[in-house]
Amino acid sequence: MASQRVAAMKYKDYYAVLGISRDADLDQIKKAYRKLARAHHPDMSKAADAESKFKDAAEAYATLKNPEKRAAYDALGQSKVGSNFSPPPQWRDQYTGSETQFDEMDLADLLASLGRRSGNASTRDQSIPGRDFKDVVQITLNDALQGTNLMLKLMDNGKERELEVRIPAGVNQGKKIRLRGMGGKGFNGGVDGDIYLHVELKPHALLKPGGIDLYVELALAPWEAVLGSEIEIPTLEGSVMLTIPVGTRHGQKLRIKGRGLSEGQVARGDLFAVVHIETPNEVSPEELKLFQELALASKFNPRKTVS
Numbered sequence: 001m002a003s004q005r006v007a008a009m010k011y012k013d014y015y016a017v018l019g020i021s022r023d024a025d026l027d028q029i030k031k032a033y034r035k036l037a038r039a040h041h042p043d044m045s046k047a048a049d050a051e052s053k054f055k056d057a058a059e060a061y062a063t064l065k066n067p068e069k070r071a072a073y074d075a076l077g078q079s080k081v082g083s084n085f086s087p088p089p090q091w092r093d094q095y096t097g098s099e100t101q102f103d104e105m106d107l108a109d110l111l112a113s114l115g116r117r118s119g120n121a122s123t124r125d126q127s128i129p130g131r132d133f134k135d136v137v138q139i140t141l142n143d144a145l146q147g148t149n150l151m152l153k154l155m156d157n158g159k160e161r162e163l164e165v166r167i168p169a170g171v172n173q174g175k176k177i178r179l180r181g182m183g184g185k186g187f188n189g190g191v192d193g194d195i196y197l198h199v200e201l202k203p204h205a206l207l208k209p210g211g212i213d214l215y216v217e218l219a220l221a222p223w224e225a226v227l228g229s230e231i232e233i234p235t236l237e238g239s240v241m242l243t244i245p246v247g248t249r250h251g252q253k254l255r256i257k258g259r260g261l262s263e264g265q266v267a268r269g270d271l272f273a274v275v276h277i278e279t280p281n282e283v284s285p286e287e288l289k290l291f292q293e294l295a296l297a298s299k300f301n302p303r304k305t306v307s
Helices: 014-018 024-038 049-064 066-074 088-097 109-115 140-144 222-228 287-298
Strands: 131-141 148-156 159-167 176-179 193-202 207-210 211-219 229-233 240-244 254-257 271-277
Touching: 014 024, 024 049, 049 066, 049 109, 049 131, 049 240, 066 109, 131 148, 140 193, 159 193, 211 222, 211 229, 222 229, 222 271, 229 271, 240 254
Parallel strands: 131 193, 211 271
Antiparallel strands: 148 159, 176 193, 207 211, 229 240, 254 271
């Protein structure tokens, strides 16, 4: 008989993760999981540990909702959370087959493999796909436009793995990127898992995204708005001169075509300068005189209503 290679795993208390007793029924298990999933889902919670808690809850639920996996988990007994342990020989004989190799497997992989057995057959020759991983990556607006390379650190079966990945040009807020075969290692010839990246855009000092368009706040003096002007506007690819039309109004959006973000390699958004007309806080005696003369000469009434 082939020798066994048994590696210690880290014990996890799935009942404690879900906050339920060990005799909880299926309804209680589902209710506890749904509560935790809502509280810790990465799209709902901004807590630093939200994603890890969400994954732990999902892992616990996947085991305890399945009668066969739950029975196998309970048969492992209880250990101190985080302590090393390995399945005892009688457990291996009953649930996996005496020649199963456990090296590089963790508790989740072990219990997941039980659902892939047919009847009471041994799993020693069965292929087990590698685990999928999910992560959130934050990139700049320039990275979103041009693409970039990122270094990721992943914990795979208790070992840290560093991985360089390419973020293609043309990704936007909320984009999901799938990296095939770059996840957890498969067992017994099983395919390697995937990595799913959720893209978030870092805040920019001046530019704000809205889909593939960008927006910048443009402050104008009253005379610049009335008389028109040429103003330098920042973009992701350097500054450009924008012509301010005569009679520009507060809140007006002035479009700079093709200076936004991109969608894939095809569409390119626009940049919109949103006008804010600002008045001076302090004026010189000469300026005050000019404003007084303007007030006397002007027929403009900003509160005029249609009769």
